[in-house]
Amino acid sequence: MKQFKRLAELYKSTLLDNVLPFWSKHSLDRQYGGYFTCLDRAGNVYDSDKFIWLQNRQVWTYSMFYNRLEKRSQWLDIARHGAEFLAKYGRDEEGNWYFALDRQGKPLVQPYNIFSDCFAAMAFSQYALASGDESAQEIALQAYNNVLRRQHNPKGKYNKAYPGTRSLKSLAIPMILANLSLEMDWLLGDSEFEAILERTVQEVMQDFRDLETGLMYENVTPEGEHLDCFDGRLINPGHGIEAMWFVMDIAHRRQDLDLINQAVDVVISTLEFGWDQEYQGIYYLMDAQGHPLQQLEWDQKLWWVHLETLVALLMGFNLTGRAECLEWFEQVHNYTWNHFSDSEYGEWFGYLNCRGELLLNLKGGKWKGCFHVPRALYLCWQQLENLDSSSE
């Protein structure tokens, strides 16, 4: 299985020699702290606003590599560079995380978004582990408690839905709870941690998974039923697939092969449904019944969708050996590397149109930062190494 070895090397070297150096070189705001994420193809800053999701995700990424890969002081320094800026400016007086700050750290957008707190908890948990900084632990736990407190009304007073007419719950909520709990198990008590994982997996696989089509729905009723409306028909293939590798990860800890196979089934069904037969690649958003979508960007090809799919397929193959996983991996790998990676300037493009042509000439923006590319390259590399060594 020379192929696995060669691929492991490709994912590893791209991560360490290309992607991380791009962010290390271009993203640090040496004047005001924090990171620039709006970087053009070559890494030049085209906007200096600081989006809390991406600030926290970069702290997480550098801390995580410091913790899991190598104790490089440069990585810890870069994580600290963001963590100090965020600790100072990221929260309102009640400890809720803003959505965006300006370059200097002044708040631009109110804490309407629970994911800001979620990524803060992840970031400060990893950073606390890396730095040994106790105040970072406190910040992580505060953010974690914000998420628990706000999970049933994530947008708070900014929620525009009229109460009671149409109750839908979103796949995103159990996903972040699972994600967070996995990230923070070292800070949480064991029983709390296992209970949340158990509840999450049940909710995802029973309520959001549609047994007939094998697809994950983005929004269902509190009882797990479908509603025939725009939100109720929405399928987000990348999100469904990402959810499935979280589930595989949890199932693997429990050695629950049935659950792993169920998750792999969803990944394969989603790819069969979401793969663009004409131009290749995975659609961003789809309607379960094939109706027109409200999102105009539905047919675009986004980097994270493809990267998370690669992770899910390798994890699925590693844990089950099912041939479909490897066949699909080859197909998605080829599309992804041919279309998203940029051999000239490093890092990856984020947004392609339906045909796979460049839609935005950027490496980072309001939603793309230092997160999905390095995380997925790392996870794929680990899976590929494991496949290589187990095939020896």
Next chain:
Amino acid sequence: MKQFKRLAELYKSTLLDNVLPFWSKHSLDRQYGGYFTCLDRAGNVYDSDKFIWLQNRQVWTYSMFYNRLEKRSQWLDIARHGAEFLAKYGRDEEGNWYFALDRQGKPLVQPYNIFSDCFAAMAFSQYALASGDESAQEIALQAYNNVLRRQHNPKGKYNKAYPGTRSLKSLAIPMILANLSLEMDWLLGDSEFEAILERTVQEVMQDFRDLETGLMYENVTPEGEHLDCFDGRLINPGHGIEAMWFVMDIAHRRQDLDLINQAVDVVISTLEFGWDQEYQGIYYLMDAQGHPLQQLEWDQKLWWVHLETLVALLMGFNLTGRAECLEWFEQVHNYTWNHFSDSEYGEWFGYLNCRGELLLNLKGGKWKGCFHVPRALYLCWQQLENLDSSSE
């Protein structure tokens, strides 16, 4: 000038024999009242939610044609069909207009959007004029006062911007005030009406127009300065051009030829900036400095952008005789009719990708209803008739 006569006939017959019949036939919800707007290519309903913008706009459209074109009882009946549903279900207890209702009229989305009130004022003003219904007048005035009251904080408590860090005002606000005042002058006192128009035109032409590029900016500081951020760099060519035909309309009442020429200058500069040289058509959204946008749909071609441009160009040519208007009209007319109109099932497609290929196979949805197509066809027809008779 046989061409004007032939074109006038085309716009007229498409309006009366194709577009209005499509909505008259497919959009009425005979069971619960109001209109279906989510119609597929053939006019089949694919979603039954009722979006207040579009409900009100359809009441406006049918009432307006009844008032200005012909006293067809069918048109008044259709307007009443929507007006009664809206009067019953459209507002909260304080008289603010919801954003969306379900099919039965139960509120789905809270009144966070001032444009819902704006279109309600327009709709009920036209409907009051058509029907002589005094309660419709009251509803129109209530909605108009909502708009005036909320103009400085249009989203109210749903506003997510942190106060004070970055103050931007939006072109949309003076535009709706001008629009509303023109629509409602028969209900408002003369002095109030003229004062609002004067203030609006000044604000639009001084604060939002950029003298260097000749473009309208979507967002500027309260003092009319540019800010180098995503919102501050945003150019919405269709919106800027639509604003300019409002300004021409107002300037024409005052016989202010200088102002008319300024507005035409903006239309031409915007087309030179916003025309897609490679695939034709007008881009939806652009960055003034050419940076990547945050809106993934930026390069798409939207029906209303092209239709409002046709209105502006014909009005500009009518009022100034400038040759560029006619040259551009021919180019935009050809693109628009070749790409958006549907000779097989009637009405027009709304959303094309950058290349002019169909992006959504629909005639109506959450944002496209019975409004821009019939209004623009009507206004173009009127302008073309005027050109035809003045060239005889």
